Amino acid sequence: MPAKRVDDASRYLPESKTLPALRNAVQKCKACDLYKNATQAVFGAGPASARIVFVGEQPGNEEDKQGLPFVGPAGKLLDRALVEAGIDRSEVYVTNVVKHFKFEERGKRRIHKKPNSAEINACRPWLEAEISVIKPKIIVCLGATAAQAILGRTYRLTKERGKFTQHEWAPYVSATIHPSAILRAPDEEQRHQQFQDFVADLKQIKNKLQRASEAEEGPFLSLDRDKVAGRSR
Ligand code: URA
Ligand code: SF4
Numbered sequence: 649m650p651a652k653r654v655d656d657a658s659r660y661l662p663e664s665k666t667l668p669a670l671r672n673a674v675q676k677c678k679a680c681d682l683y684k685n686a687t688q689a690v691f692g693a694g695p696a697s698a699r700i701v702f703v704g705e706q707p708g709n710e711e712d713k714q715g716l717p718f719v720g721p722a723g724k725l726l727d728r729a730l731v732e733a734g735i736d737r738s739e740v741y742v743t744n745v746v747k748h749f750k751f752e753e754r755g756k757r758r759i760h761k762k763p764n765s766a767e768i769n770a771c772r773p774w775l776e777a778e779i780s781v782i783k784p785k786i787i788v789c790l791g792a793t794a795a796q797a798i799l800g801r802t803y804r805l806t807k808e809r810g811k812f813t814q815h816e817w818a819p820y821v822s823a824t825i826h827p828s829a830i831l832r833a834p835d836e837e838q839r840h841q842q843f844q845d846f847v848a849d850l851k852q853i854k855n856k857l858q859r860a861s862e863a864e865e866g867p868f869l870s871l872d873r874d875k876v877a878g879r880s881r
Contacts, residue, residue, distance in 0.1 A: 656773055657772070657774055660673060661773055665777055667691075667778065667781055670774065670781070671692075674747055680767045686712055686749045687712045687715075690747055691717075691743070692717060692741055692742060693717055694740055695738070698740050698782055699786065699857055700735070700787075701740070701782060701786070701788070702726070702741070702743070703742075703745060703775065703789050703797075704717065704718065704722075704744045704794060706744050706745065707744060707748070708828075709749065709758050712748075712751075723827075725831060733854055734851070734854060741784070744775075748771075779818070783818075786812075786856060786860075787815070787818045787820070787821045788823070789821065791825065791826025792805045793826075795823035798815070798817070799815070809823060810823075822849075824846060825842065825845070830842045830846060
């Protein structure tokens with residue numbers, strides 16, 4: 649019996665590992681079936697110099713149409729939470745575990761479907777490649793799919809949310825709720841509470857990044873750098 653073919657995206661990766669080259673190459677990926685029905689692949693977005701990478705599950709309906717991650721309702725909520733936490737979205741990189749939108753058609757609507765583990769594994773080389781270019785200080789998994797894809801199948805978000813784990817991809821990996829889950833909260837009061845908890849997690853992440861940068865550079869050095877940056881503006 650022939651061995652089961654384990655296809656993953658490795659053979660679609662470009663020789664030159666830069667974000668523009670990867671973003672270009674992902675459009676030709678056929679490592680799993682999800683490219684067939686989606687409009688386009690949605691690669692990560694943000695600067696290569698980002699210190700924080702947010703990883704969601706997969707593009708949604710709006711992301712699939714626009715070709716950009718986190719631009720639909722969940723992305724708008726993420727934007728608001730980042731502002732409240734004092735994190736500049738232009739300084740973070742956002743991406744997804746799976747790069748093509750998986751959905752089920754119900755009438756005219758396209759309903760999001762969870763990617764399975766074969767699809768997640770097939771797509772992992774893209775995520776790994778973008779993270780190896782960026783070399784972030786902190787990776788934040790948004791929701792259980794991202795957390796389990798990166799931290800392992802036994803990871804339990806409800807138990808370990810907000811903790812920082814050392815990982816081969818980054819010195820700190822953490823996980824929090826997915827913004828879509830906040831949007832699905834049953835009433836306004838719970839939605840508000842979940843949003844506040846999400847913002848609190850993001851503030852912890854910001855603090856962790858600040859402390860990690862100070863430990864790296866020394867607090868005075870980073871102060872100096874701010875001064876220099878202020879003067880040159
Ligand atoms: N949900 C995700 O996980 N990713 C997106 O890009 C949008 C919604
Ligand atoms: Fe390739 Fe990922 Fe799209 Fe599957 S979901 S075809 S692995 S880019």
